[in-house]
Amino acid sequence: MNRGYRELLGPGRLVLNIRGCPGPPTLRFETAEQGLLLRQGERPLLLGRTQDKGCCKDLAMHRLDGFRSPLPHLRSDAMREGTDWTHQYARWLEETADGPLHDGRWHITRRASFAPGIWTEDFVRDWPGGSLELYCGGGWHGVLPLRSLSPPDAPRVKAYRKHARDGTLAPVLLWWVTFLDGWLILDGHDRAMAALAEGAEPVCVELKPVADEERWRATADEITTAHGQHMARLDSCAPHPNLMHQRAALERGYADVIASLPYDTAHTASWALPGGAAAWDDLAARAMFQFPRD
Template identity: 65%
Template sequence: MTRATREQLPGDGLVLAVPDGRPGPPPLRFERAKGRGWVLRQGERPLIQARSEGDGCCRNLHLRRLPGHRSPLPPISAATMRSRTNWPHRYGRWLEETAHGPLHHGRWMLTPRTTFAPGIWNCDLVRDWPDATLELLCGGGWHGVLPLRPLPAPDAPRVKAYRKHAREGTLAPVLLWWVSFLDGWLLLDGHDRAAAALVEGMQPACVELVRVPDDADWRATAEKITEVHEERVARLAARPAGPHTADQRQALNRGYADVISTLPYDADATPVFERPHD
């Protein structure tokens, strides 16, 4: 892959602006299936086959996961984990180089993820394999973590080795991919590390991969928001000044600045590709 342009973010994060230099869809991608279904593929290998059932906005999503997932990251040595590493930047470089990842044209944000809603890493972590049913909330969301291979047992050799790192605070973070239509995450790398942290009673450290809007898209949205903001400011200025006018103007400007500053980094829709005709 052609190298992405990097934008540094506060707190060790970054945005990768991936150029449109790769023909066809990315190696790891969602594809539409017949009816209300989709497939997650890595290359030509299906990893998840899913179908939605039920009427109305609250439906069940039935999943069958298949073996063969290949991590987009290389194995991480104990020495690397104990080094002082900026994990989002290192994972970003590996994702650029891999032949098994989801990156394609557009902007992708990689940031440390330290807080989750209650239950994400226990009751909303899918442990059933290979079949599972997700109860989607109204609007289609679910909000949990979906592993792409079975989580290992607590006494598995690699889990035992990683538990020591978890206790030492040197365990490399897992890599999560935020999927908009699931309102949840796929666990792309770190199944053994996640299991080790959970056995130790810890929430796994995470790096989150999120597709964010292209520059043209968020700038177009910013223009519309700016027009509305200017109209509100003009209406306020046309009124007789009162004791709270200055505070109202300040609140308008502060709200406008807050919204504009987050637009380039809001999660964008995860694309679902059409299956090429054979």
């Protein structure tokens, strides 16, 4: 993959602008009617089917072994070097043949805090099956591993727990997926378990697609036009004591919205599954033959 253009946004935050890679990437979602497939190359990693419950949906899923992290193995000594992990992960994601990047703008940012419940009840510990409750309006908003989780006393987890206590544990890499309203762990399953075993939420680097420049600028033009019309109507009103405060509030709101547009989350891309629903059914049948109780 060609190196993308970087928009530097301060410590622990950047946008990676990828061009010349239209997709599909190696790690990608494919869809067929109610069926969902996460694939890495030709290897299926996750099979899911939505189950309608009125306006709300649950996703019944089954994951398979074979996921390859898009990042190289992190050595213990490297984690003590004070690396800027946001930029390092961005470089590795550009270089890997196993990741999800394709043309577009990708927001990569350090994240050290999450809403309550994300790393507890909404952290999917079961393997390989499960169900994501995609509630109306709220969504699932949890974390989904792509391999079975190691126990807290596993040798690598124990080694990482010392890093967690020392504050030198490298971040977990998460990929935000809009239609799941949650994150997939792309790298750092054992580091996540180490942090949790030490009573802390994992520090993460979050990867998510954001609006491309043409789209957010078009939206900005529409908002600017509407804002100008609103201000003109306000200016046509008879003077009153609150007029200046109203103008100031509208200007602040307008500035905040315009500033956020380049970083609004874009929809996670998916591709049509070759063979459609019949191909999904065949993959699901083979997975259930291998794991008949799931």
